[in-house]
Amino acid sequence: MGIARALPYIARVASIRVKVVTMSGYLFRLFSVACFLLFGAPLAPAAEANDPWPGLVQDIFNNRPMNDGSEVIGIEMPARAEDAAIVPVTLRTKLSPGDGRQVLSITLVIDQNPAPMAAKFQLGPDAKVSEISTRVRVNNYTDVHAVTELSDGKLYMIKTYVKASGGCSAPAAKNADEAKGRLGQMRYRQFAKAGEGPASGIREAQIMIGHPNNSGLQMDQVTHLYVPAFFVNELRLWQDDSLVLTMEGGISISEDPNIRFTYVSNGAKRFRAEAKDTEGHVFQREWKMDDSGT
Amino acid sequence: MAHPAVTLAAIAMLAAATASQAQQQELPVNSVADGVFVYNGQTAQMTRENDGAIANVGFIVGRDAVAVIDTGGSLRVGRQLLAAIRARTNKPIRYVINTHGHPDHVFGNGAFVQDGMIFVGHANLPRALAARGQFYLDAFRRTMGDQLIDEIRIVPPTLLVSGTLNLDLGGRMLVLRAWPAAHSDCDLTVFDEKSGTLFAGDLVFLAHTPVLDGSIRGWLAVIGELGALPAERVVPGHGPVSEWPAALADERRYLETLATDVRGLVARGAPIAAAGTAASAERSRWELFDDYNTRNATAAFSEIEWE
Numbered sequence: 001m002g003i004a005r006a007l008p009y010i011a012r013v014a015s016i017r018v019k020v021v022t023m024s025g026y027l028f029r030l031f032s033v034a035c036f037l038l039f040g041a042p043l044a045p046a047a048e049a050n051d052p053w054p055g056l057v058q059d060i061f062n063n064r065p066m067n068d069g070s071e072v073i074g075i076e077m078p079a080r081a082e083d084a085a086i087v088p089v090t091l092r093t094k095l096s097p098g099d100g101r102q103v104l105s106i107t108l109v110i111d112q113n114p115a116p117m118a119a120k121f122q123l124g125p126d127a128k129v130s131e132i133s134t135r136v137r138v139n140n141y142t143d144v145h146a147v148t149e150l151s152d153g154k155l156y157m158i159k160t161y162v163k164a165s166g167g168c169s170a171p172a173a174k175n176a177d178e179a180k181g182r183l184g185q186m187r188y189r190q191f192a193k194a195g196e197g198p199a200s201g202i203r204e205a206q207i208m209i210g211h212p213n214n215s216g217l218q219m220d221q222v223t224h225l226y227v228p229a230f231f232v233n234e235l236r237l238w239q240d241d242s243l244v245l246t247m248e249g250g251i252s253i254s255e256d257p258n259i260r261f262t263y264v265s266n267g268a269k270r271f272r273a274e275a276k277d278t279e280g281h282v283f284q285r286e287w288k289m290d291d292s293g294t
Numbered sequence: 295m296a297h298p299a300v301t302l303a304a305i306a307m308l309a310a311a312t313a314s315q316a317q318q319q320e321l322p323v324n325s326v327a328d329g330v331f332v333y334n335g336q337t338a339q340m341t342r343e344n345d346g347a348i349a350n351v352g353f354i355v356g357r358d359a360v361a362v363i364d365t366g367g368s369l370r371v372g373r374q375l376l377a378a379i380r381a382r383t384n385k386p387i388r389y390v391i392n393t394h395g396h397p398d399h400v401f402g403n404g405a406f407v408q409d410g411m412i413f414v415g416h417a418n419l420p421r422a423l424a425a426r427g428q429f430y431l432d433a434f435r436r437t438m439g440d441q442l443i444d445e446i447r448i449v450p451p452t453l454l455v456s457g458t459l460n461l462d463l464g465g466r467m468l469v470l471r472a473w474p475a476a477h478s479d480c481d482l483t484v485f486d487e488k489s490g491t492l493f494a495g496d497l498v499f500l501a502h503t504p505v506l507d508g509s510i511r512g513w514l515a516v517i518g519e520l521g522a523l524p525a526e527r528v529v530p531g532h533g534p535v536s537e538w539p540a541a542l543a544d545e546r547r548y549l550e551t552l553a554t555d556v557r558g559l560v561a562r563g564a565p566i567a568a569a570g571t572a573a574s575a576e577r578s579r580w581e582l583f584d585d586y587n588t589r590n591a592t593a594a595f596s597e598i599e600w601e
Contacts, residue, residue: 139429164433168398168430172422176418189563
């Protein structure tokens, strides 16, 4: 989406939100801190009063109609974010084996976060990915939406609600030096899938990427400029040369992005991952399928 | 008999004075050693009702000057701490030391802002306050309300500590030490050599479930070193003033149990969503366990899975 489209939206919701278009045209809103500084009034109450979802449907999904997704996809999150920086989320496809439609993509939206578009997963055409788990930051009490595009060309939406964490938990780095030190490390792990023998071909695996995934919302105390956002914006996973999964990610994905997923093996001997970040780093690694260590 | 208008004016003045006194009432502090005073915070979450006074805060009086150690969870608590100091000494307050960046320890800093005041913290504290300060103000507005939150300002340190730093209050040396990531990534301890009192901040919890916001492996390593400090007593961040180093035993056991259980979960391939089952054997031994244990286990999981 372009700036031209963003302007009417700002007027429509009548709240002051700075919009920045980055990441293949996806939209970031840097509101809370910036507006506090500009106008001296925190926006948390305004954010609660306005439901951002209609605006997000326009910005992220081009106002396409949303169908009920309760038969298509499930979303699991804890009712309360325990650690604001690491909230587990699991997306699970629910199409019956006889359903002719395929899941093309799943988009995860955390409505009240500074960058609501947390991730868009595109599923490889032959990998039959049935479950994806990751970890996100949750800044506030918020609806979380999962929107699935099926091969019938329609969008299917479900949502859940997460309460913000209490205490001194924050959606920021706990150990900022350690996070930098791990930059670019990648690990692959394969799990035994309960109840499924190896013959079924169903595999559960995990990719971990060491990266601070900085939000860019912190201000440098000396210069009073915002520290630039620095995060993994693209991840691609293959078995041999067949695409399993891609993720376009944003700053709502937790530090050290971690994707755990269930798919069907094509008998491949290698698993391959490539991640890119906003500073242009490319991290690549491949593992033999039996290598589930580092 | 006084004119009614005069009486009314007198009543109004009295009411104003009472209101102002309520604002300035003293935080109830105990003397734990000669010249060392501590307010023992409630074991609770910060709320409107408790003014955010949940952390231990204190001050140390030397021959020439006073040092404040943490300022409480609201400007109101900070002012009450200031009143408690002024009720006991007229010596100038020279230093305000923050043991780390959590709101229950720093929200009262604004009460001490004046020309020449030196705010002291870990070299990482400015970064932590920059990353989290505004978020904390927004988040605690919900539980503490506009009246308490509106007046709070985040006040970063002006004197930074890496390694150790000595502050002389006049015949009284305070030894400050900055630690690697443990409870948080900006933990600072204050040791009063004269009385053998260690202000440990949230590196030490008693009764209140320890809160992990830094590194579990780092914290266990720091506990090992802390135990060797020649203190007689500790003022923990939360919980009663206690004998040293016996006060470390409960926290060490909790963190070791948590780390061991989380390692087991990671080894078995459990998902992070199951982390909250770790350390369940500790539930009966701590207050606020259900508020913090799953959070601690989640943080520990995300660290230990990289081992």
